[in-house]
Amino acid sequence: QSVLTQPPSVSAAPGQKVTISCSGSGSNIGNNYVCWYQQLPGTAPKLLIYENKKRPSGIPDRFSGSKSGASATLGITGLHTGDEADYYCGTWDGSLGAVVFGGGTKLTVL
Amino acid sequence: QVQLQESGPGLVKPSQALSLTCTVSGGSISSGSYYWSWIRQPAGKALEWIGRVYPSGSTNYNPSLKSRVTISVDSSKNQFSLTLSSVTAADTAVYYCASGVQGRSHLDSWGQGTLVTVSS
Numbered sequence: 001q002s003v004l005t006q007p008p009s010v011s012a013a014p015g016q017k018v019t020i021s022c023s024g025s026g027s028n029i030g031n032n033y034v035c036w037y038q039q040l041p042g043t044a045p046k047l048l049i050y051e052n053k054k055r056p057s058g059i060p061d062r063f064s065g066s067k068s069g070a071s072a073t074l075g076i077t078g079l080h081t082g083d084e085a086d087y088y089c090g091t092w093d094g095s096l097g098a099v100v101f102g103g104g105t106k107l108t109v110l
Numbered sequence: 111q112v113q114l115q116e117s118g119p120g121l122v123k124p125s126q127a128l129s130l131t132c133t134v135s136g137g138s139i140s141s142g143s144y145y146w147s148w149i150r151q152p153a154g155k156a157l158e159w160i161g162r163v164y165p166s167g168s169t170n171y172n173p174s175l176k177s178r179v180t181i182s183v184d185s186s187k188n189q190f191s192l193t194l195s196s197v198t199a200a201d202t203a204v205y206y207c208a209s210g211v212q213g214r215s216h217l218d219s220w221g222q223g224t225l226v227t228v229s230s
Contacts, residue, residue, distance in 0.1 A: 032215065033215065043222075044220040044221065047216060047217065047218050092215040100159065101158070
């Protein structure tokens with residue numbers, strides 16, 4: 001059971017937009033920055049979004065992040081098959097004194 | 111960005127200790143700007159943070175693993191290591207090393223991962 005809650009799967013058609021939610025509490029998302037990782041099949045996770053909405057160099061602006069209260073959202077526009085991956089949210093949990101992750105969301109581009 | 115590479119045994123017997131090393135290239139492990147982490151992922155499951163070490167040697171560990179985990183830095187080799195004691199089959203996973211910026215929890219560089227299987 002992960003500390004952060006994500007939907008197990010989402011799907012959308014090529015060219016469309018999808019959002020992935022990440023729900024936590026005041027001890028984690030509510031009082032800390034959120035980040036998002038993309039994990040393509042058989043590869044290591046890659047940082048996609050940090051500090052709620054910032055993109056590392058090289059990440060296209062099709063990817064966006066937002067946070068409100070104890071929840072965060074990853075948005076992906078202009079979907080293509082290369083976006084099919086598992087997406088994880090992460091943050092610091094002050095009560096646990098640890099980095100925590102969501103359970104991951106599998107994106108399928110139909 | 112630095113590059114990271116995990117190394118260590120792929121097979122460990124139950125009750126023994128799992129030991130992995132992460133070699134850092136493209137930057138100094140002693141840099142005051144970074145910390146160094148271990149994360150694991152059982153097959154088909156989510157990421158699990160194991161812990162992190164700062165260049166000073168200070169550490170933070172996942173409370174669920176704290177009694178069995180040691181993470182340390184070897185500045186002379188530009189490496190950091192993970193030791194997990196008393197392993198069971200539940201510790202079978204892909205183990206990743208990663209780096210993060212001090213003061214932030216996001217991990218900006220990751221190794222490719224190494225599969226460790228616990229079996230007799």
